[in-house]
Amino acid sequence: MSRKRDKKSTLRLRQQxxxxxxxxLLILWCVFIFVMLGWIVIASLSTTKELFSDALLESGFHWxxxxxxxxxxxxxxxxLNSLLYSSASVFFSILICAPAAYGLAxxxxxxxxxxxxxxxxxxxxxxxxxxxxxFSIVSALNxxxxxxxxxxxxxxxxxxxxTFYLLPAFxxxxxxxxxxxxxxxxxxxxxxxxxxxxxxxxxxxxxxIFQFIGKWNEYFMALIFAGSTENMSLSVALYQLIVAMTxxxxxxxxxxxxxxxxxxxxxxxxxxxxxxxxxxTAGGLKG
Numbered sequence: 290m291s292r293k294r295d296k297k298s299t300l301r302l303r304q305q306x307x308x309x310x311x312x313x314l315l316i317l318w319c320v321f322i323f324v325m326l327g328w329i330v331i332a333s334l335s336t337t338k339e340l341f342s343d344a345l346l347e348s349g350f351h352w353x354x355x356x357x358x359x360x361x362x363x364x365x366x367x368x369l370n371s372l373l374y375s376s377a378s379v380f381f382s383i384l385i386c387a388p389a390a391y392g393l394a395x396x397x398x399x400x401x402x403x404x405x406x407x408x409x410x411x412x413x414x415x416x417x418x419x420x421x422x423x424f425s426i427v428s429a430l431n432x433x434x435x436x437x438x439x440x441x442x443x444x445x446x447x448x449x450x451x452t453f454y455l456l457p458a459f460x461x462x463x464x465x466x467x468x469x470x471x472x473x474x475x476x477x478x479x480x481x482x483x484x485x486x487x488x489x490x491x492x493x494x495x496x497x498i499f500q501f502i503g504k505w506n507e508y509f510m511a512l513i514f515a516g517s518t519e520n521m522s523l524s525v526a527l528y529q530l531i532v533a534m535t536x537x538x539x540x541x542x543x544x545x546x547x548x549x550x551x552x553x554x555x556x557x558x559x560x561x562x563x564x565x566x567x568x569x570t571a572g573g574l575k576g
Contacts, residue, residue, distance in 0.1 A: 370522050
């Protein structure tokens, strides 16, 4: 017994030794990220003079940098706009793509394979290539510079990825749940939303997080289709503020704006990291 235990422990040590270089790289990367984030926060609380004299926080904490950045960059309005764009686009994307993915995963019909291939083609088209056609359509409809237009565009461009992502999640769910629901007199619509959809909750949660962060950080479409001050997203407002403060020399205010904009996504990752990893490994990325 002791020899078997020794062999097992030796094998484990060998396996851990093979992973040791990877652990070192991971630790170095984490240290680098934490140092960079910490430096940005410290710089945002220092004065511009202290930044260039290598004397960070010498005169104390300057919270007025945040007040200056928020006021001059219209960050509160942009924050609410980004929250609206991200939340609404994610909600309607799931509302459309979840039933579509379920239908493709469960029902076999003539166009099933064709639709799947079209989804893959849609995934392979770079977003930059469709900006000009979308701009032409929006201009022809006179629907530019609108919150609703940007939300619709976010939803439409998210359909290929969201649908394809959810396909394996619904395919892995046993049909016996639907059969039992049908015996109890539950209709297809109610069966999907009350039984099947919650069973794919882990993958759906991960998709919601990915989509929310993606739309929160999106810049190009927000700049073109909702670039006015009242409709501006947070990423566009941050870029304009960085350009303005770079010209004025307000570097500490610029770092305060960067910290303010980055905080929501960092907090979201920290709080929901387990769900993100669990959803990615529970079927959402298989196949």
